[in-house]
Amino acid sequence: MKKGSLVMIGGILSIMLLTLTGCETQSNSGKSITIVGSTALQPLVEAAGEEYGTENVGVFVNVQGGGSGTGLSQVQEKAVSIGNSDVFAEEKSGIKASKLVDHQVAVVGITPVVNKGVGVKNVSKKQLIDIFTGKLTNWKQLGGNDLPIVLLNRASGSGTRLTFEKWGLEGKQSKDAQEQDSTGMVRQIVGSTPGAISYMAFSYVDKTVDVLSVDEVKPTESNVASNKWKIWSYEHMYTNGEPTGLTKQFLTYMMSNKIQKQVVSKLGYIPTTQMQVSRMVDGKITPIKKGM
Template identity: 90%
Template sequence: MMRKGPLVLVGGILTVMLLVLSGCETQSSSGKSITIVGSTALQPLVEAAGEQYGTENVGVFVNVQGGGSGTGLSQVQEKAVSIGNSDVFAEEKKGIDASKLVDHQVGVVGITPVVNKDVGVKNVSKKQLIAIFTGKLTNWKQLGGEDLPIVLLNRATGSGTRLTFEKWGLDGQQSKDAQEQDSTGMVRQIVGSTPGAISYMAFSYVDKTVDSLSVDNVKPTESNVASNKWKIWSYEHMYTNGAPTGLTKQFLDYMTSDKIQKQVVSKLGYIPTTQMEVKRSVDGKIIAIKKGM
């Protein structure tokens, strides 16, 4: 099931109307709150930081919801939420006017193909990975594994995780039509319980119920992401509509503080941007980072 934020406003239609009309920083008798929507790959990190921030600041509520990067970007563009979480640059999403949004990069996430533990395959070539997701390979025995049909599972079309995986894992090719899920947590559950299943998810969601696949004998590890040996990764963006103010700015400052970057980001399987050996531009260009500069 999709992970839910640690604190959720209730009140049905009235709450939704208040959020939309107010730009989503609200004040009530119980305190201040902001609403953050979007990427499920980034959701666990923002939930954890939001819960800790609320503990340290009594009366402040950080409401975190998923829905995918496309939802986050469209909602913050419409000023329906305080922050839109995304795994991709706003410039990469159709229908988004990136010139109105301000990008706050709070970390890096690696994305890995994952399979059911019984498929009998641990490594594939990039060519084979593309052939799996475009439907040219249909049984795991074609890859030296068990005699099991390959069962594809995709994230929804608006997902930043899917866009990142297709761009860097499939060399820009689109995955064939298959079952889609909005929630990374549900993807993990289905892959773990379905013989022959394969999908993809952020490193932070991988657990003992599924197996990650290496690609061209490169393992999906944080150190390989930092050096760009593992190329399926993206920045974790928290977008605001214009420069942030008030509680929104305070929480974003908290997200990028040494405290959160050192204590929470790494602990949950994300990579602080300060650990990256390269940086990637909007157009995909990779530039080495000169340390100490």
């Protein structure tokens, strides 16, 4: 871990940190902010936090997961400096979106992923829906190997799940199945379980799992940018009111050329400046006119 940077994730330590530090704090050892929420956004904020801590000795950026719902509820309660979310605050029940300020720092594509032994590379949108709603139960029904389909969902508070169900399943809910809070654990289980299928941010995909194309459209950054691949979301960093102090400084750093050009793309995210369209909370798509 780099000097001047502190990234703490999970377990009792995370709970204690939330309880004791709350929002921006200062002690004899330096300043710190706590950021909680989306696991899809977590790798990017961790990386930026380490870079920021290295450049600003004595500043600590504490990054934790927990899901978009946790991030939004914690920042709403002013328990943390920033709440990370894959979804608009308006999409989460119990969240007073008008009290929060949205800082869109990147775009993330989300893709269905399968165990490498299923023998399927492409499905139609209808087939994807039928898989997750339980109408299809064996990969041979899709031209694959004779293996039962094993569903794995993210937890109900997950922004990744909400985005996948909204744009991948056309608003239909996945059938009850095993759930996991951690995207890393989802990848591990899918990679080691014959017949398994789930979904995750592009930034988590590695060689241990296969991605599925949908209607012959591949889950690529260029297809997200043009909206040919529709399962994507903005990565939001919410503050309770306009940010000040260290929180404002770190958000400015997140949007700096250094982070956007060197870190965002490197980790599999898409800078918002590369998008060819914008999408509102109601789903309305508007082409972006470049050079305006």
